[in-house]
Amino acid sequence: MIIVEKISEVREVVALMNRKNSLIGFVPTMGALHQGHSSLIKKAKFENQLVICSIFVNPTQFNNKNDLQNYPRTPEKDAELLSHSGCDILFMPPVSEIYPDKELLDMDFGHLELEMEGSFRPGHFKGVATVVSRLFEIVKPDRAYFGEKDFQQLAIIREMNRRLETGITIVGCETLREPDGLAMSSRNIHLTAAERNAAGIIYQSLIIAAKQINNEEIVSVRETAIAAIESFYGFKVQYLEFVDSQTLQPIDKWIYHANQRACIAVLTSHTRLIDNVAL
Numbered sequence: 001m002i003i004v005e006k007i008s009e010v011r012e013v014v015a016l017m018n019r020k021n022s023l024i025g026f027v028p029t030m031g032a033l034h035q036g037h038s039s040l041i042k043k044a045k046f047e048n049q050l051v052i053c054s055i056f057v058n059p060t061q062f063n064n065k066n067d068l069q070n071y072p073r074t075p076e077k078d079a080e081l082l083s084h085s086g087c088d089i090l091f092m093p094p095v096s097e098i099y100p101d102k103e104l105l106d107m108d109f110g111h112l113e114l115e116m117e118g119s120f121r122p123g124h125f126k127g128v129a130t131v132v133s134r135l136f137e138i139v140k141p142d143r144a145y146f147g148e149k150d151f152q153q154l155a156i157i158r159e160m161n162r163r164l165e166t167g168i169t170i171v172g173c174e175t176l177r178e179p180d181g182l183a184m185s186s187r188n189i190h191l192t193a194a195e196r197n198a199a200g201i202i203y204q205s206l207i208i209a210a211k212q213i214n215n216e217e218i219v220s221v222r223e224t225a226i227a228a229i230e231s232f233y234g235f236k237v238q239y240l241e242f243v244d245s246q247t248l249q250p251i252d253k254w255i256y257h258a259n260q261r262a263c264i265a266v267l268t269s270h271t272r273l274i275d276n277v278a279l
């Protein structure tokens with residue numbers, strides 16, 4: 001695996017390695033990598049000849065300075081996991097390389113960026129869309145891989161990609177979980193031991209909600225799930241929304257064969273956890 005920091009180096013290495021017109025798969029990340037990230041790399045490697053991963057803790061998507069400062073950074077461990085997962089090029093740019101100026105992508109995502117994560121993290125998705133569009137310009141991949149774990153982010157990126165007509169195929173990838181169901185996340189290390197022990201309740205409650213929803217009203221399904229999660233002292237459900245998977249508009253009722261999703265955010269003592277399941 002080759003590690004580069006400059007845009008010019010990415011372009012050089014891609015040009016060298018891409019002589020035979022091989023397909024490029026791209027996995028953007030913020031580092032502190034785990035098996036969830038590794039599954040994206042492996043999928044990308046299976047479907048493309050060349051895999052590029054970026055590690056960039058993107059300042060413009062953090063609306064809270066402490067959160068940005070405390071975001072875990074484990075570059076050596078990350079490089080090891082990536083090379084074992086089949087990554088060919090690791091791009092780790094400094095902030096100045098991605099943001100020579102402070103301009104953000106001027107794209108209005110309307111409802112998609114305002115609800116759920118958007119309402120708790122104002123401006124977050126503008127930052128995400130900006131950095132991903134910038135990385136797309138640099139890497140010019142054929143396919144880009146994103147986790148369904150960040151379901152709203154995936155919807156925003158699909159929309160941005162469609163409007164910019166990049167020609168890149170966006171591939172959504174299934175969420176990898178710990179044995180108790182907790183979605184793997186770089187932020188899980190901020191959980192206390194007691195919170196980590198209890199955190200499986202989030203996914204377990206979503207699964208129960210997804211089953212109950214075919215014969216109970218959404219309001220009561222939501223109340224039951226929130227009560228179960230908040231029964232652990234210190235967990236606060238910021239939202240639990242039942243939405244259409246494409247538009248992310250709230251649904252009135254569950255419909256067989258419709259593509260619907262339950263999305264949740266839970267605040268713990270030192271971090272926020274998000275998750276979602278298909279209904």
Ligand code: AMP
Nearest residue numbers: 029030031036146147149150175176184
């Ligand atoms: P992050 O570094 O957390 O911004 O994540 C980089 C990419 O990995 C995003 O597309 C995430 O959705 C994805 N990802 C994060 N956690 C998981 C997981 N548990 N399973 C699958 N993909 C994930």
